[in-house]
Amino acid sequence: MDLSCIIQSGDLELYVLGMLPPDEAGKIEALCKLFPEIQQEVDAIAATFEAGAMQMAVTPSADVKEKLMASISAKTGVAVAPEKNGSPVKVVEMKPVAEQKSSFSKFAIAASWGLFLLAGAFAVYLYNGNQQLKTDVATLQQNATKSEQQIGELAKEVSSYQLYRQLKSDPSLTTIALASVKPNEDFQAEVFWNKTSGELFIDPSYLPQIPIGKQYQLWFLIDGKPIDAGMISLTNTASIQKMKECKGAQMFAITVENEGGSPTPTMEQMIVAGKVG
Amino acid sequence: MxxxxxxxxxxxxxxxxxxxxxxxxxxxxxxxxxxxxxxxxxxxxxxxxxxxxxxxxxxxxxxxxxxxxxxxxxxxxxxxxxxxxxxxxxxxxxxxxxxxNSSLEDSVYVSETVPSAGASVDTMDVQNWLLHLPEENRQLMRLAYFMGYTQEEISKELNMPLGTVKTKIRNSLIVLRKKLNVT
CATH class of the missing domain: 1.10.1740.10 (RNA polymerase sigma factor, region 2, helix turn helix motif)
Incomplete structure (x- = not known):
């Protein structure tokens, strides 16, 4: 155990000079009993200050001793009885606090300290255990949330795929493949269109990620004139979406427009297009 | 000796x-x-x-x-x-x-300004071992050790935080001890 912090605290000096309150002095006395190094240090401090006191010695007048010895012999009969007046409290300061207590209270103090430490250790143990459980629960919850999300995504994919297959196999629907119009790009989309009812679906899942603030807009053209077929949802980019009713289309095209769409397509922002076969 | x-x-x-x-x-x-x-x-x-x-x-x-x-x-x-x-x-x-006069503020300088009757010049010098300390610490030591004020009383009276009083007294004692060891 590193005792240097106690030795260097200045408390031992205060203790030696009787400047510590009794409870703190009692602590130092307990430490002295436990650690010979501290006892040694206390002795060294006492020796130093005693030497200092010796250095400032002042020889008393001769009659002081005479008076003293006279009063002692007069009191010899009661010499051992402790003095009643004066300030005995301060004399007591030098006496170890622990010494004044009965052995039972010593035991009680030791026992209560033991219990206190045990309780403390148990509390720490419980606390740590509880913290661990909390962490575990949080991790499990996170995992569960993640799994739910994954399941949700899978379900969407499955339903999207089912819808895709359904749309693909529906004889009333015509599939029109849209492809990149610029030579250096390779994007695709698919339109499913019921020529008679006008029902229109788009599968935008192969379109590139759109910049923030922009949105894909689907158009159909009749005699070269673009008609709005609706905005492609920003949140549901992976699944097939139902678009506006469309009749007589000869061509489909998707442009990049500002979020919310435009009344007329920005032709230079056309990303994919496809003719009705 | x-x-x-x-x-x-x-x-x-x-x-x-x-x-x-x-x-x-x-x-x-x-x-x-x-x-x-x-x-x-x-x-x-x-x-x-x-x-x-x-x-x-x-x-x-x-x-x-x-x-x-x-x-x-x-x-x-x-x-x-x-x-x-x-x-x-x-x-x-x-x-x-x-x-x-033993009021706290006034007594601070007494032991240095009033020469003790009967003390020789030599012992006076040794008595001033407190002079090894900075003035403020000397004052604190005098109050604490020679005048018996508790550290709490000094803190209140001098309007100095208790922690500071404690630290200064402790440091003073450590310094004094070193000085006494040398002499």
């Missing part, structure tokens, strides 16, 4: 406990000068200081059975009794009515 090895402390204590007056005489011869020196750090008037020495020695004689050799050193115990006895004296009515 002083060495713990030159006398048998526990033997002396045993004799004192048994009411041996010769032991008291030996104790007096060995320590009375040093004890008076400590008292005169607090009470500069030698006549009053000698009264306190007398009271202190009587107190030692009467309370020797409460001294435990295994718990501390006899001389340290006696010095602390002397100090407390002297401080009590400075707080007594009679002492306050005399020329001495």
């Amino acid at each position: 002083f060495s713990a090895a030159t006398y048998n402390e526990s033997e002396l204590v045993n004799r004192l406990t048994n009411g041996d007056q010769q032991a008291m005489s030996e104790l007096y011869d060995r320590f009375s000068g040093a004890i008076l020196g400590v008292i005169m750090k607090i009470i500069t008037d030698q006549a009053i200081a000698e009264d306190v020495l007398q009271e202190t020695m009587l107190k030692i004689w009467n309370n020797i059975n409460s001294f435990d050799t295994s718990k501390g050193r006899l001389f340290t115990w006696m010095i602390n009794i002397a100090r407390n006895q002297a401080i009590d004296k400075t707080r007594s009515k009679g002492f306050k009515n005399s020329s001495q």
Whole structure:
């Protein structure tokens, strides 16, 4: 155990000079009993200050001793009885606090300290255990949330795929493949269109990620004139979406427009297009 | 000058406990000068200081059975009794009515400005071992050790945080101890 912090605290000096309150002095006395190094240090401090006191010695007048010895012999009969007046409290300061207590209270103090430490250790143990459980629960919850999300995504994919297959196999629907119009790009989309009812679906899942603030807009053209077929949802980019009713289309095209769409397509922002076969 | 090895402390204590007056005489011869020196750090008037020495020695004689050799050193115990006895004296009515002024602020410089009657020039120099300390710490030490104010009282009176008072007193003691070791 590193005792240097106690030795260097200045408390031992205060203790030696009787400047510590009794409870703190009692602590130092307990430490002295436990650690010979501290006892040694206390002795060294006492020796130093005693030497200092010796250095400032002042020889008393001769009659002081005479008076003293006279009063002692007069009191010899009661010499051992402790003095009643004066300030005995301060004399007591030098006496170890622990010494004044009965052995039972010593035991009680030791026992209560033991219990206190045990309780403390148990509390720490419980606390740590509880913290661990909390962490575990949080991790499990996170995992569960993640799994739910994954399941949700899978379900969407499955339903999207089912819808895709359904749309693909529906004889009333015509599939029109849209492809990149610029030579250096390779994007695709698919339109499913019921020529008679006008029902229109788009599968935008192969379109590139759109910049923030922009949105894909689907158009159909009749005699070269673009008609709005609706905005492609920003949140549901992976699944097939139902678009506006469309009749007589000869061509489909998707442009990049500002979020919310435009009344007329920005032709230079056309990303994919496809003719009705 | 002083060495713990030159006398048998526990033997002396045993004799004192048994009411041996010769032991008291030996104790007096060995320590009375040093004890008076400590008292005169607090009470500069030698006549009053000698009264306190007398009271202190009587107190030692009467309370020797409460001294435990295994718990501390006899001389340290006696010095602390002397100090407390002297401080009590400075707080007594009679002492306050005399020329001495023991109010906290005013007393701070007393022990340095008032030369102690009967003390030689040499011992005066040694008495000023507090001069090893910075002025503020010297003042604190004087209040705490020589005037017996608790650290709490000093903190309140000087309007200084208790922690600062404690630190300064501790540091002062550590410095003093080093200085005393060297001399």
